Amino acid sequence: MRYYVFLFCLLSTSSSMAMDPEERSHLSLQLQPSSSAGSSLEGPAPHLTSTRGDTAKRPERPRQEYAESNKRSRTRALSISFAKPITTHDLSISSSSSNFTTSSGSSSSSESSNSLMIPQEESEFELLKKQDNTDAEFRLGMMYMHNRVPGGKCPANDMNAVWLFRQAADKGNEFAQTQLGVMYATGRAPGGKCSDNDKEAVKWLIPTAEKGDVLALVYLGAMYAAGRVPGKTTSENDLEAVKCYRAAAEKGDEFAKVCLGVMYATRRVPGESNDEEAVKWLSPPAAKGNVSALVHLGVMYADGRVLGEKCPESDAHAFLLFRQAAVQGNLFAQTCLAEMYATGRVLGGKCPESDLEAAKWLIEPAEEGDAFAQVYLGVMHTDGRVLGKICQESDEEAFKLFWQAAAKGDVTAQYNLGLMYAAGRGIKGGRSAENTSLAIGWLEKAKAQGHKGAEDELNAMLGSQPGSSQ
Helix, strand or coil, X not given: CCCEEEEEECCCCCHHHCCECCECCCCEEEEEECCCCCCCCCCCXXXXXCCCCCECCCCCCCCXXXXXCCCCCCCCCCCCCCCCCCCCCCCCCCCCCCCCCCCCCCCHXXXXXXXXCCHHHHHHHHHHHCCXXXXXXXXXXXXXXXXXXXXXXXXXXXXXXXXXXXXXXXXXXXXXXXXXXXXXXXXXXXCCCCHHHHHHHHHHHHHHHHCCCHHHHHHHHXXXXXXXXXXXXXXXXXXXXXXXXXXXXXXXXXXXXXXXXXXXXXXXXXXXXXXXXXXXXXXXXXXXXXXXXXXXXXXXXXXXXXXXXXXXXXXXXXXXXXXXXHCCCCHHHHHHHHHHHHCCCCXXXXXXXXXXXXXXXXXXXXXCCCXXXXXXXXHHHHCCCCCCCCCXXXXXXXXXXXXXXXXXXXXXXXXXXXXXXXXXXXXXXXXXXXXXXXXXXXXXXXXXXXXXXXXXXXHHHHHCCCCCCC
């Protein structure tokens, strides 16, 4: 059964991580498959044969991050962009000392952060500067945070935003208190990402979270889930995160529903019916196309944790969920979908058509540098399942893919690359002393990472060489 460890992360320093007056930023969620657990999607290994008769290994899920977004992703983190922005504070309210209100029809959120303000924004900026109240300070802070000030984006904008938020926060403006906490949580306050700023973030987020502020609840929950609140054990942090997410989710917040569902799906809520609760909270966002919910729910179906056992109905559900996330550009979902095709869990079993579909879905993650996809696709090439036969072209493609992943430290790729060198496949010179030496080098690297097959292969190779010693 596949297990996942996830880290909620508020580490982006881009302006999209902060709150716009008309929209909510997208928090980031990082999901890491555990390297210690096998995948229920795995099937029999293909047939790159070692000197001992062993075959090339398909990878277990590495401890590696995958990108998610609502567009074709070109990043390398399961940094999840949610389809529905979280509703933020109603910034159309005005201070008792000012009748100024932000236009709800502003199109500023669609403007580039590097562009100069449109005339309406500039007059808004000048108008706010003339006002002396916490509402104006807060709104000016928001404009600086989103680089919607004269001159556009510059390093001083974040410092100005923090200063203005603090001025308003110290006077009791709860919106400013939450936003100041967000600035510290995302590393946009002076000092960047550090423990002192984490303490400041918690200091400002807790009071407004206790009053039910959804934005504060979600950010505070993310900090608890990531272990960034000092003085608590891991289990205590997890329980606090669940409390925060549940409070926001029960107010209808879609992002909080996903986060709460992920907590249950990854079994970080001891003593409760994790799977049932995970399905309960993940299903509504998944039905709306939320990528993170689709992926997590897909994994649960693929592992037989929803219908009680692995069965065709479970596979059918998992396939549909992975595909919805995959077509949105989610690299992790693409590899999961490819695994289902490669192991014959769709299209009526293993066949040339399913192999072609598997290869199709592995190409983009492999091109993006995903080691798991590179190794998986490489092994399919060594078994002749991409080009329809084992040939020099397929071996060369496999060698290239293994090399790319091995260079990043992937232990399975290092082992398979060692086998390729030892067998003289996909490289010049065939079986030769030079390639054997290179094979030993890569197998040594895999052995150093604890790969038992590499250790056994080395023993066989070195023991067969006259005059060699281990």
